[in-house]
């Protein structure tokens with residue numbers, strides 16, 4: 175197994191390249207510091223529409239109002255009103271921005287609660303909305319607390335005052351995983367593509383090819399190097415975010431999984447470009463042309479939900495969308511988003527297979 | 539003798555273009571075998587097929603007794619390579635460059651000894667990118683032999699170097715030759731091949747014009763010893779040719795009178811000395827030129843290779 179010598183060689187070569195080190199680690203950290211200082215204190219929230227059918231004319235019943243206030247107090251949800259005439263399912267479907275959710279408070283909400291009967295609060299969302307579970311969870315928490323208060327004392331007046339959620343999501347929570355994901359991609363695609371093309375043009379690639387190192391070992395060595403660099407970047411970013419902005423998320427096994435698979439996918443894409451395009455300049459040009467649009471379209475700097483429909487579609491065919499989405503859900507909420515994981519895993523498999531097939535250890 | 543490389547009817551086509559056209563030759567253990575040929579004659583193509591990094595179109599090629607297509611792993615462990623126009627990792631130091639390649643093999647030479655041997659130990663901490671051309675090439679040679687290979691392939695090891703650096707490189711390669719390794723060298727410098735090579739093959743447009751001991755080839759195709767008389771006055775030359783024509787030695791032919799003088803070509807050293815003494819007697823300035831590989835090449839390929847590797 176000659177994987178480790180390859181990785182060692184690549185790491186050494188990387189370490190000596192000052193601009194490489196700058197763009198791999200320092201630049202993303204600078205971005206975090208800039209974004210954090212501009213937006214760091216503002217809180218992250220998800221827009222939710224409430225359709226309240228429990229009202230006298232324009233005024234909601236007392237309990238319905240308290241329920242809505244309680245939802246509002248969670249801070250994770252940003253509440254908007256939806257009139258009762260709209261069909262909530264159609265509203266979700268037709269809404270220009272995807273991934274909006276509607277909470278329907280049924281008619282007779284107050285009466286039924288007071289009589290001790292069950293009421294159904296419906297949360298409607300779009301299939302595949304990665305934040306839907308979070309929204310639903312928030313609503314469930316609110317409902318659960320509501321129920322507790324009512325059954326314990328029969329007193330329903332004071333419900334709202336004790337409400338908070340543990341998860342206050344700030345902008346920095348959004349940006350750390352997003353920028354991390356974006357730079358795992360940039361490092362893989364741009365630096366691997368240009369170094370591969372450079373090695374090929376200088377003859378060091380030939381030198382490695384004549385050594386008893388197989389192309390699989392060479393590729394694996396590259397992948398391992400990028401995985402290690404991705405974790406180095408992760409630790410540096412978390413450290414800086416912690417020191418500067420009290421960022422309090424840690425790496426759990428889901429985030430580790432996303433980071434590793436993401437680094438593999440984008441390193442393989444870099445290898446693919448570096449091997450398929452002969453010329454050094456052309457290879458790095460092409461890598462840039464792929465990496466930059468992907469970075470801006472995949473929700474690394476602003477949520478995909480805020481983009482027009484067409485762009486959202488484009489975002490969702492980009493592997494980076496799945497990495498940054500999955501990584502954010504893992505890092506911030508500690509949850510495993512299987513759609514995102516499937517997206518990045520499939521990308522990794524496809525890119526590795528393509529990189530293997532374009533890497534020629536014996537030329538024609 | 540032990541055949542270390544066996545090549546039979548090797549053909550390499552790039553699309554419709556035949557770059558290597560039916561080569562057959564053997565290389566024996568311990569010798570320095572050179573391929574000399576102008577640009578585009580197929581040297582690199584041939585070497586890379588032997589190094590197992592280029593696929594042959596047809597023919598049978600064995601290195602160390604193994605087939606280059608099917609048993610490349612076994613071959614790669616035991617050969618060392620300096621690719622053409624090789625440039626190592628610019629940002630790594632001399633020592634690191636040699637070490638990282640050494641680590642790709644199961645066993646490697648003591649790097650310190652190797653660098654000391656090549657006079658590179660003093661610059662071991664210097665970045666490869668900051669070295670002179672000659673030093674770079676020496677590092678490349680170190681990287682080619684760090685695994686203590688049985689065969690060393692050197693593809694144009696001194697091309698692009700200034701004469702001083704080339705000279706330094708040659709003395710390094712002579713040491714390598716003396717260590718008993720089999721060396722496979724390609725070049726377009728006649729001087730390099732004459733100095734380092736035991737046997738040489740002359741490659742031209744993908745065909746091997748001949749192969750053999752350098753001395754054999756020179757005596758076969760070199761065309762005798764030349765005695766060149768330098769004179770500017772054509773009338774004077776004519777008169778002299780007339781006189782010498784009568785007193786000329788047996789077998790001595792008067793070569794084509796070029797503008798710069800007259801060339802006599804004789805077959806043996808004795809004849810040359812005889813003619814020389816006559817010329818001294820009549821007080822004529824002259825120069826003796828022994829036949830060289832260049833003459834062999836001129837004879838076979840009808841041209842000479844210039845400094846840039848072009849056939850002219």
Ligand SMILES: Nc1ncnc2c1ncn2[C@@H]1O[C@H](COP(=O)(O)OP(=O)(O)OP(=O)(O)O)[C@@H](O)[C@H]1O
Nearest residue numbers: 552557575576577578579580581582583584622847
């Ligand atoms: N990958 C390739 N595709 C097509 N043609 C090629 C390829 N590689 C080499 N050739 C052609 O094959 C011929 C032989 O090339 P090769 O590099 O083997 O020559 P060489 O003797 O090493 O020349 P030089 O002294 O310039 O290094 C040349 O005409 C070259 O243009």
Ligand SMILES: [Mg+2]
Nearest residue numbers: 581582583622
């Ligand atoms: Mg060549």
